[in-house]
Amino acid sequence: MATNNSRALARAMLSPAVILLLIWMVVPLVMTIYFSFLDYNLFMPGEHDFIGLLNYEFFLTDPAFVDSFFNTIILVVGVLFITLVGGTGLAILLDQAIYGRNFVRIMVLAPFFVMPTVSALVWKNMFMNPVNGLFAYFATSLGFEPIDFLSQMPLTSIIIIVSWQWLPFASLILLTAIQSLDREQLEAAELDGAGKFSRFRFMVLPHLSRAMTAVVLIETIFLLSIFAEILVTTAGGPGNASTNISYLIYSQSLLEFDVGMGSAGGLVAVIIANIVAIFLMRMIGKNIEG
Amino acid sequence: MxxxxxxxxxxxxxxxxxxxxxxxxxxxxxxxxxxxxxxxxxxxxxxxxxxxxxxxxxxxxxxxxxxxxxxxxxxxxxxxxxxxxxxxxxxxxxxxxxxxxxxxxxxxxxxxxxxxxxxxxxxxxxxxxxxxxxxxxxxxxxxxxxxxxxxxxxxxxxxxxxxxxxxxxxxxxxxxxxxxxxxxxxxxxxxxxxxxxxxxxxxxxxxxxxxxxxxxxxxxxxxxxxxxxxxGFIGSPKMNFIPMESSAEDNVDSIGVRPEHFTISTQEGSWKGTVGVSERLGSETYLHVDVENVGKLTVRAEGDCAFEYGDTIYLSAVAEQRHYFTADGTCIKRN
Amino acid sequence: MSIKNSNRSKLFYTGLAWLISTAIFFPILWTFLTSFKTEAEAISAPPSLFFFDWTLENYREVMERSPYFRHFWNSVVISVGSSLLGLLIAVPAAWSMAFNSTKRTKNILMWMLSTKMLPPVGVLIPIYLLFRDLGLLDSLTGLVVIMTLINLPIMTWMLYTYFKEIPGEILEASRMDGATIGEEILYVLAPIALPGIASTLLLNIILAWNEAFWTLILTAAKAAPLTAFIASYSSPEGLFYAKLSAASTLAIAPIIILGWFSQKQLVRGLSFGAVK
CATH class of the missing domain: 3.40.50.300 (P-loop containing nucleotide triphosphate hydrolases)
Known part of the structure; x- marks a missing residue:
């Protein structure tokens, strides 16, 4: 399938997608870089002075940045850990011969379809609320002091909410992967005397590595820019306790109208994302196409 | 057209x-x-x-x-x-x-x-x-x-x-x-x-x-x-290639004999070998014969040939069905 | 596993699986049930699961409070519109890479995916200002364009993995049979890849429906989809559980139902071909 004709055609068919994405990537990015060197506040019209790296200096030395940087990492790693471990467990469970498997699968998958704003609000109010929430009810009826989740452990609470959203995705992908495992291989291993644990450790787990890579990749893409869940639950607080980089930049640029600083922050976010991306691309480059 | x-x-x-x-x-x-x-x-x-x-x-x-x-x-x-x-x-x-x-x-x-x-x-x-x-x-x-x-x-x-x-x-x-x-x-x-x-x-x-x-x-x-x-590509089973002393005259260093172009004898012949595995197809039998200094040769015999594993036999190639190859693989006529 | 053992273990695993899956599903179920309670019942202790006076009052009030159907319609336009537009761009691109792959194909795919990793906040300000200057703030057009661009890499990649599984010989055969490139895609590729195209479309509708960064930032009232409609319940309205639940149910029901129907294809597509 490769005549000069078809090759030219192929290029023509590919170019709209490539050009659009290129514009989508380059234009805003160049603007962001430009703004990041300006003293530019939407509240202060007039000249936008060139201030060099001052925005970066302010952004990077702001204690809020350090906090939000670590919050972002804790959030991503925490959710990845919970969904991968929980997802593997669930996948193995759902792989067993059980009654009503289809129905069980539908229930497990459902949270994936719930929009972030809804799940955040439902968890925040109906479950984690210290007065009327379900958790508070169970705590008091067991004789404990109810926990005020969102002020006492804001980041953990957000990790719980986000993990709930992503657990279905991880479980289902891992389940599909487990089901594609060659049963004869497992039987052969059983005949060779491999126990349940070693079959899991040496056959199932390596087989799952591809799927796990995919889960890590896709989840990371979304988790790095978690926003809505924070906006409607804690608004980043208390203090900066649950502010991640996305939310920090949002609050600086659109709540405090500091375009210059927000842009500098945006660029920092891009650089961090790129570091993660390079790392991830290596991983999938090896694991997915090969 | x-x-x-x-x-x-x-x-x-x-x-x-x-x-x-x-x-x-x-x-x-x-x-x-x-x-x-x-x-x-x-x-x-x-x-x-x-x-x-x-x-x-x-x-x-x-x-x-x-x-x-x-x-x-x-x-x-x-x-x-x-x-x-x-x-x-x-x-x-x-x-x-x-x-x-x-x-x-x-x-x-x-x-x-x-x-x-x-x-x-x-x-x-x-x-x-x-x-x-x-x-x-x-x-x-x-x-x-x-x-x-x-x-x-x-x-x-x-x-x-x-x-x-x-x-x-x-x-x-x-x-x-x-x-x-x-x-x-x-x-x-x-x-x-x-x-x-x-x-x-x-x-x-x-x-x-x-x-x-x-x-x-x-x-x-x-x-x-x-x-x-x-x-080697045309013909089944494949032609046997038997290395020989390189002759100075026309540079031939091996001769090729198809399995169907051997004569088999129990007494005498060009090559002495031991019968290995034989494949009996009914209409014919393919003998895999181990010949010293030459290696394995595939030989076609009659369907009801009586040779057993381990028998010693003598093989000769039908004269007009021999192919001569030079060192670079070209096939030449030799009369 | 011996046969005697297997019945008992099946029961055990079934019980466990139902327990866990019910727990995972519970928040949704609870929201759904609460949406039919009165506000007093919604916060009553002990909470009642099924035995309460079912009422549709909350739905009436929610719809009165803000124009639910407009938000719903905005969500439909944004998600379906951007997915169809994306398909129009992604199908040719995926065809091109799947059946005319060159040395660069893999790099292009990786690059496309990497644009997806660009954090939205990184380009938040320019997009906001551009939209402001172009008059696209709070417009459906603007959001459709943004969603298309955001999901284009995923669409292209998903379609690519589906197309990759179609033997190139079939397309070559159609070429020998005199099909033009348009006919080749329309009569041969598209029908064969229909399940893949459909699941790509569905997944992107779901992703766009639930997208909650740009939809929150770039809209005010006119173009606000359901994500923004719900976000307005942040506080203090969120303390009215029954109404919050009714609004939530309205926002997520369409997409959950759609998602359940397409779950199989969805999983395969989203894993980028990592699992079959």
Missing amino acids: GSISLKQVTKSFEQHEVIRPLDLEIEEGEFVVFVGPSGCGKSTLLRLIAGLEDVSSGQIMIDGVDATNLAPAKRGLAMVFQSYALYPHMSVRNNIAFPLKRAKLDKEVIAQKVNQIAEVLNLTDYLDRTPGQLSGGQRQRVAIGRAIVREPSAFLFDEPLSNLDASLRVNMRLEISQLHKDLKTTMIYVTHDQVEAMTMADKIVVLSAGQIEQVGSPLELYKNPKNKFVA
């Missing part, structure tokens, strides 16, 4: 030359088989003729017209693919009708032609099924039907039988040969199986490493192979 000629055709993928400069004439109505080991470029050559790949240099003439830069559909050729490449979402009827619809033929004409083809190929009962509901042999027939219906000036077959089981393969081989006799259209057939080549071809083109080793009728290749490669 149906003559094809290649002039100095080459094909390179990136730096790698898959087809070296190559000339080939295919006459109208011929059944030509491209045969060679995998990776020899035979499929690439077929795809160049089909127009599915561009030549890197050279010229392809079809019916005297320069077709080098013509789109595949404009070349008047039809192709049967190794995987059949049937349209899985269409009924057999629509599969066969597809090329006619693309040619914007009249609906009634299409229906009539499809029915006619279906009858010839015994597909009438299956016209409304999809390819997924057919057996391998039937799919093969649909693929052929889709090719025939266009009334092309030549058919191209790309290893069409390799997905069929052995007995079906023999049947389809006969059917395709019969089809060629009936249609008298040029056919170019690619295979790695020399049995298919020998049984079907008017003309065999033996390829190796992007080069034509030899072109000729099956018997020509069998009797007078040009070189060691052709000699």
